[in-house]
Amino acid sequence: MAAESDGAARSAETDKLWNETGVDPVELHLGKDSGFTLRAYRMSDTLPTAKRDEEPEDGVSEDKASKDEVAEEAPEDEDAPLAEDEDADEPDEADFADDEPEEEVDALDAEPEEVPVFLTRKGKLLLFREPEALVAYVKENDDHDLAVIEEYAELQERVAVADIACEEDDTYELDLVVANLRGGHDTWEPELLIKAAEVGRDLGYALKNDSIVGALAPGSPLDDLDETFRVVVDGGLRGKLARRRLRKNDAQQAAIAWRGVIAKLNDHVEWR
Known part of the structure; x- marks a missing residue:
């Protein structure tokens, strides 16, 4: 298992590194295993995607x-x-x-848009069980998709093991999603499921997996569920109405759909 990350433990130097390079460490929990990778957001017209x-x-x-x-x-x-x-x-x-x-x-x-770029290579997401392994790989390799960003050379020079400290917003517990959905409407955790949809969309795009992208695309059942969760989190009268709307969703079907998405993500992970 990967070491537990603690956003509060991040130093000022670590925050400076990630802010200046526009990259963030990400922690993914998948089933019985978890690991670290890197993610950046860039405008699509700045990336040599072709x-x-x-x-x-x-x-x-x-x-x-x-x-x-x-x-x-x-x-x-x-x-x-x-x-x-x-x-x-x-x-x-x-x-x-x-x-x-x-x-x-x-x-x-098309108009340029902000898109996610991960530490992916040949259609696989590289996940490192230990921060030390991630840092060693970044410093020694540029044969992957994240290397296309302008700041990568700077990141290679500056990153250290202590910098692999993920903030709460960049930690995704996908291993809890299916169980949470199966627990029924009263146990659903909107924040957990909203974050899962966020990283699922990002990874589907970065891995160019049409199946994952389609499952979370606008108008899909999982996307509709995600939108409802966001209204619930916003609160107020609309939030109360959204909670009622959630009860119309089939918990088991939602769990099955998410299980399929997570299985496809697992298929595209290369553990290191």
């Missing part, structure tokens, strides 16, 4: 070109039943691959 996808896209293009050439040379194979079955098995993947370039063009045309 760079990581260049090689896979080229590979896909070359592969598709080769298949097209084969199809032209042997058109009679198109009528083979086996080929039709294979095509029928993967329509969604083919559509997704074809749509990727269009989505990137749309992203370039």
Whole structure:
């Protein structure tokens, strides 16, 4: 288990480091294990997001070109039943691959927005059970997604083990989410569940996982639940009405949905 972090123990020098680099240490509790990573928020137009996808896209293009050439040379194979079955098995993947370039063009045309950047590498979130391991990795490596921020070189020089002290807002107890939801409406902890949705969205975006993003996207049942929790926390008359609205949500269905999100996050974690 990772060592317990205590925001009150942070020194002025530690606060200065994180404020000046615009990065924060994050502690994630997942099931029986927990660990530390780093997160920053940057404007999307300052990040070379397309760079990581260049090689896979080229590979896909070359592969598709080769298949097209084969199809032209042997058109009679198109009528083979086996080929039709294979095509029928993967329509969604083919559509997704074809749509990727269009989505990137749309992203370039869209207004810049603030987006999360984590210590991720090759589609995996790097989680370190001990602060010492996290600091050693940061100082010795820049082959990961967080290295694209301008302040990374400065962070490598300055960060120390004592600086891996997470504030309460950056500590996420995802291991408690499902049990809390299953406990029923009277036991739900809005702050716990709001924070879970926050980090879930961030990680879904950073890991480019459409399933996680979709589960927490605007209009989804989990997002509607999150919005209701936020109204409850705001209090007042609207908060009282929101508490009544919460009782209309199926606790077991909410727990099942969150269990799926957390399972997908676990699948994308690389423990160190």
